[in-house]
Amino acid sequence: MSRDGDRLPDLPPAVLFAALDGCGDGVVLCDSVGRVVLVNAVAAEMLPGVEAGTDTARGPAAELFAHDASPGSGGEVPHGDRPGREVRPADRPREVRYGDRLIRVRGERAGLDHHVWHLTYAGLAGPAGGVAAAFALRAERRRTEFLLDAGRRLSASLNTRRCARATAELATGFLADSAIVLLPADLRRRVEWVRVTAGRGQASARFEEGAVPAADTATVAGLADALTASPHGGVWRLDPAGTPGWLVPEGFGDAGHLMAIPLPGNGAPSAALVLARRAGGPPFDEEDEALARALAVRAGAAIAAATLYREQSDTNAILTGDLLPPDLPDVDGIELAGSLRASEQAGLIGGDFYDVYLPDAFAAFAAEPYPQDITGGAATDRDIRAPLVILGDVCGKGARAAVLAGQVRHSLRTLLLLESRPERLIELLNRALLASPSPNSYVTLVMGALSRAPGGHTRLHLSVAGHPPPLVLRRDGVVERVAIRGSLLGALKNPVLNAVTVDLAPGEVCLFYSDGVTEAFGGPSAREMFGPARLEAALGTCAGMPVAALVERLEQISTEWLAGGEHDDRALLAIRARGASG
Amino acid sequence: MSNLTIAHDLSASAEHYLERIGEADEYAAVDVVLGLIEDGVPAEDVLLRVVAPAQRLVGELWASGTWSVAREHGATAVSERAVAAISARVRPRPTLGRATVACADGEYHALPARMTAEVLRLRGWRVDFLGASVPGRHLVTHLQQTGPDVVALGCALTTRLPRVHATITACQAVGVPVLAGGPGFGADGRFAALLGADGWAPAADAAADRLASGDLPSFPAPQTTGHLAGEEYAGLTRRRADLLTRVMAGLTRSYAPMASYSPQQLEYTAEDLGHIADFLGAALYVGEPAVFTDFVTWTCDILAARGVPADSVSHGLRIFHDELEDLPQARTLLAKGVEAASGAGGPGEGTR
DSSP, rough: OOOOOOOOOOHHHHHHHHHHHSSSSEOOOOOOOOEEEEHHHHHHHHHTTTTTOBBBBSSSSSSOOOOOTTTTSSSSSEEEEOSSSOOOOOOOOOOEEETEEEEEEEEEETTEEEEEEEEEGGGGOOTTOHHHHHHHHHHHHHHHHHHHHHHHHHHHHHHHHHHHHHHHHHHHHHHOSSEEEEEOTOOOOOOOOEEOOOTTOOOOOOOEEEEHHHHHHTTTTTTTHHSSOOOSSSEEEOOGGSGGGGGGOTTOOOOOEEEEEEEOOSSSSSEEEEEEEEETTTOHHHHHHHHHHHHHHHHHHHHHHHHHHHHHHHHHHHHHHSSOOOOOOBBBEEEEEEEOOOOGTTTTSSSSEEEEEEGGGGGGTTTTTBOOOOOOOGOOOOOSSSEEEEEEESSSSSHHHHHHHHHHHHHHHHHTTOOOOHHHHHHHHHHHHHTTTSOOOOEEEEEEEEEEEEGGGGEEEEEEEEEEOEEOOOOOOEEEOOOOOOHHHHHHSSOOOOEEEEEETOEEEEEEEHHHHHHHSSTTSSEEOOOHHHHHHHHHHHTTTOOOHHHHHHHHHHHHHTOOOOOOEEEEEEEEEEOOTT | OHHHHHOOHHHHHHHHHHHHTTOOHHHHHHHHHHHHHHTOOOHHHIIIIIHHHHHHHHHHHHTSSSSSSHHHHHHHHHHHHHHHHHHHHHOOOSSSSSEEEEEOOTTHHHHHHHHHHHHHHTTTTTEOEEESSSOOHHHHHHHHHHHHSEEEEOOOOOOGGGHHHHHHHHHHHHTOEEEESSGGGGGGGGHHHHHHOOOSSHHHHHHHHHHHHSSSSOOOOOOOOOOOOOOHHHHHHHHHHHHHHHOOOOOOOOHHHGGOOOHHHHHHHHHHHHHHHHHHHHHHHHTOOHHHHHHHHHHHHHHHHTOOTTTHHHHHHHHHHHOOOTTTTHHHHHHHHHHHTTOOOOOOOOOO
C-alpha cells in the first residue's frame, strides 16, 4: 500500500471500508484516547460487542488493546500527539486469551492521532478454531520440528557415542526430565550408557556417561526386554520403585515415571532408551509414546549405522596397524626422527615406509647391542648385529602399496633372524620379491647399519637399491649427497647394489628421503618440481637443530611447496649422531 | 611446600628456561619444568607461565633477526619435549568429556595447540592431540571414529582461513562443535565467528574455561552463514601460479637490485611474492583489509631486521596492482598495502 504522505486520492469511505472488510486479519482502529473508530468485518466477528465508540480500556477486550508497559516500546497512548513529536514504535506482538480463543494481536501507530490493531487467531486455526485446535496445531508443529531436528542431528554422525548423546539430548528436551541411552553389552559384558538430564531453571543440561555390568541391566524388568527385543518391539513402563540407582542421575529426586524403548537396529536393538520424569510430573501418555517410538526409529538406524562403521574401522585399524610408521626406538648414540605423509586420497597409509630394527630383538646372544665398526675386522662376524635403519618406497600408492610395504618390513624382520649383513639381506629381499605372486612388486630402499667409531663418531654403513641417495648434513652446514644409487628390487635376478660408509661426527645428520619429497610439483608457479637442490638447501639451514625439529621443518617446507596440491607419499627419516650438546 | 610455591618467581624461571631452550638443551630444559612441578608449582602454571612466555620470546627473537630460524626451530622442538615430559609426569584421571585438538591443514605452529591439549587434559578432559597440519579428511575420519564432544582447532596464520573454513564446516557436518583458537582467527577472534565456529578462545586456559562454562553447544547449530568468499578470492586463487610467474618477471625487469640476487635470494623473493598473494586472498576472503596491511607492515619489519629495504615490497605490490586489472577489491587492498609499506620498515642490520 502506498503511503505517500496523507495525500490519498479522494476515495469514498465506502471503498476504504470494503477494502478493510476484505482483509483476512481483524483490524480495529482507535483514536488518541483509545476509543474505537472503526472495526472491520473479521474483527467484528472475533470480538462481538466491540464497535465504533467502544472504550478499549474497559470491557472484556481491554487486555487485547493494552499497550506495552516497558519504556520505549509504546507506553500509554499519548494524547494530542502533534507533528514533530517522536514517533511511537509499534507494540510488540503478543498472544491474548479472549473468551475461548487465543488471539495474536499487534498494535501500531496509524497517522498522527490513531492507533491500529491487527488481530489474528494464533496457530492459524482460523475463525472456526478454538483454543484447543490452536494448541493442537502448535503441538503438531513442535513435533514436526522435533523430528526434523532429530533427523538432522542423528544423520550427521557415524559415531555411536555421539549418536547416543544426540538421542538422549533430543529426548530430554522434549519427552523427559532425563534420558539415558544404553548400548548393547560389549565383549567384556559391559553396557555403556550415555545420559542427559535437563537443567532446572536456567541451568544447562547435564551430560554423563559410564558403564555397568550387563548383569545389572538384566535384573531390571522391562529394560532387559528393551535391550533384546525384536526390532520393532514394544514400549515398557518400568516400575520406579524397582529400578537401580544408576538409571537416574544423582540429585534427580524420585523418578515418577520411567519408560524403556528399544532403538531398532539391524535385526536386534542397536540400543535402548529409558526416559525418566520426576515424581509429580505428568505420566507418559499415548502421544508421548508415539513420539518416543518415532525418535527410536531414527536413533536406532543412526546407532546401527555407527556400530557397523565402528566394527569396520576397528577391523581396519587392526589390519593397517602394522602399516603405519613405527614409533622410533631409543638407540644409543643417535637421535632419530621420521615423518610420513601419505598421499591424501589414501588416508594414513601408503607405499613409503621406514623402520628401525634393533639387534636385541633378533639375537639375545649378540655380543654388544651397538657394535664397533662392522665394516672392518672381527666386527663383520655375523653374530654381532648392528641396529638397522631403513627407508623405502614400493611401487604404487594407497592401500595396495601399503600392504606390499608392510610385507617388505616384515620380510626384513624375519630375514634378520638369519642374516645380518646388509648387502646379503637386500639380495634375499630381492629374491623374495621376485618370487612374490603379486605383480609389480618393486621396491627401492636405503638401508643403514649403525656402528660406533672412534672419537664419539657414528658410522653408517649404507646400502642403496634404486633409491634417491641419502644426504649428509655436516656440522658447518655443508650438505653432501652420498653418491650411490643401485638398482631397484623385485625386477632383476642380480641387482646392482652399492654400499658406502659415512662417518658422522657428533651433531651431524644423515637424511633418508623418498622421491615423493623431491618430485613434488608446486612452488610459486605450481608446475615446478621441488628437486634435490632445494632439499639440500633446506637441509643446510638446519645445522644444530634437534633431529625432530629438522624433520618437521623439512616436511613443512615440502608441504608449503605443494601449496595444497596433490602429492605422492612423502617420507623422511633423519639419523643424528649425538653430540656433546645433546 | 606452599611457601616454596609462592616463593617461585615464575618469570625468572621462564627466563632461565628460555636460556636452556636457546641452547637446544633438552635435558636441562626438561629439568627446569619438572623441577618446578616437583616444587609444587601446578603443571598448568608451568605450561602457561614458563613455557608459553618463553616461546613467545622465541618468536620475537626470530622476528627481530636475533635468532636464526634453526635456533628458533631447535628451541621450539625442545619445548615440545618439555611439554611431553610434563604430560608424562602429571596424569590426572579423565573425568570430563572427550576433546580432539588439532592444527588446521597447513598449520605448523603446533606448540600452542599442544599446550591447549595439555591444559584440557590437566583439567580432566580425555584428549586426542593430532598435531601439526592435519588434513581435513583425516580430522573428520578421526571424529567419526572417536566421537569427541568438541574439536579445538588451532590456526596461527590468517592465510589458512579459507581451508580452515572448509575444515570447520566438515567437523560441524559430522555433528561436532568447533572451538577455534590462535591468532589466525584475529586478535579478538572475529574470523572464528565469521567462519561459523561455535566458539573462540584466545589462549589455552581460556579454551579450558570456555569448555567448562558449558555455553558451547553440545551439537553445532545449523549453519546460516552462506557463501563467504567473494568472486575475487576465487579469481585470485585460480590464477595464483600464473600471476606469480608474471609478477616475478615484472619485478626482474623493473627492480634493478634483482639483477645481483643470488639464486637463493631469488627463491626467497618468489616465496615472499607467494605470501603476498596468499594474504591478499585471505583479506579478500574474510573481507578485512587489515589482514593484508598488517601482513605488509610485518613483512617490512622482518625484512628491515635482515637488511632488506621496504621499497622492494612496495615495488612488488605495485606490480601485483598492475597485473590485477579486473579485480578492483584486490587493487584497493594493494594500494593500501603500498601505503602501509611506505610507513614501515626502517633501515636494519644483519643478513637474511
